[in-house]
Amino acid sequence: PHTVTEVALDGIDPGYVSIGVRSDQPVTGAVQVSRTGEPGELDPDQPVLDRAWVPATVPAEHGLLPLVGLGSMVDRAAVAVSNPGDGPVQVSVRPVGPDGERGEATEVEVPAGATVAVGNDEELALGEASAVEITGGPVLASLTMSADAGDGDLVGVLPLTPDADRDQSVPVRLSTY
Known part of the structure; x- marks a missing residue:
C-alpha cells in the first residue's frame, strides 16, 4: 500500500502495445514513452530526449481522440486501438472536422487481448480533422503525435476521452494516512 513502483518495459518489442494491470486493491498507473535524438549544440555530449506520459x-x-496542431506543430499522427476483452471487437475510426462533420469511417477488427495500429494521418484522412471518433468495443485507444525538431523527434500521446454523455461514476474512498 502507498507504494510507487517503476517497471521497465525494455524487453517489449517496438511498436504499439497495451499494458494491463490487475490488482485486488485500487491502483493507478501511467506509461512513459521516450524518443532519443542527436546531441545538440548546447550539450554536445548528451543526446536530446523527449518524453510523453500516458495515463491509465x-x-x-x-x-x-483530440487532434491538435496537425500540419503546423505536429508532423505525423497515428491511431492505435487495444482490446482488453476476451473476444474480438469491431471498431469504427473516423475523422471529425472542426465543424463537427464526420468523415469516412475505417472499420477495424481488433482481436482479443491485442493492440492494432489503425493508421496514420494520411491513411485515415486526418488532414483537416480536429478529432478522431472511436466507436465499438469496449476498447482503449491512443493518438501518437510526433514532430521533427531537427535534432530528434518530439512525441506526444493522448488517450481516448470517453463520451461525456454516457453514465459514468468514479468510486471514491475516503481515508486518513
Whole structure:
C-alpha cells in the first residue's frame, strides 16, 4: 500500500502495445514513452530526449481522440486501438472536422487481448480533422503525435476521452494516512 513502483518495459518489442494491470486493491498507473535524438549544440555530449506520459484509462465504447496542431506543430499522427476483452471487437475510426462533420469511417477488427495500429494521418484522412471518433468495443485507444525538431523527434500521446454523455461514476474512498 502507498507504494510507487517503476517497471521497465525494455524487453517489449517496438511498436504499439497495451499494458494491463490487475490488482485486488485500487491502483493507478501511467506509461512513459521516450524518443532519443542527436546531441545538440548546447550539450554536445548528451543526446536530446523527449518524453510523453500516458495515463491509465478504462475501456470505452465511444470516445474522441483530440487532434491538435496537425500540419503546423505536429508532423505525423497515428491511431492505435487495444482490446482488453476476451473476444474480438469491431471498431469504427473516423475523422471529425472542426465543424463537427464526420468523415469516412475505417472499420477495424481488433482481436482479443491485442493492440492494432489503425493508421496514420494520411491513411485515415486526418488532414483537416480536429478529432478522431472511436466507436465499438469496449476498447482503449491512443493518438501518437510526433514532430521533427531537427535534432530528434518530439512525441506526444493522448488517450481516448470517453463520451461525456454516457453514465459514468468514479468510486471514491475516503481515508486518513
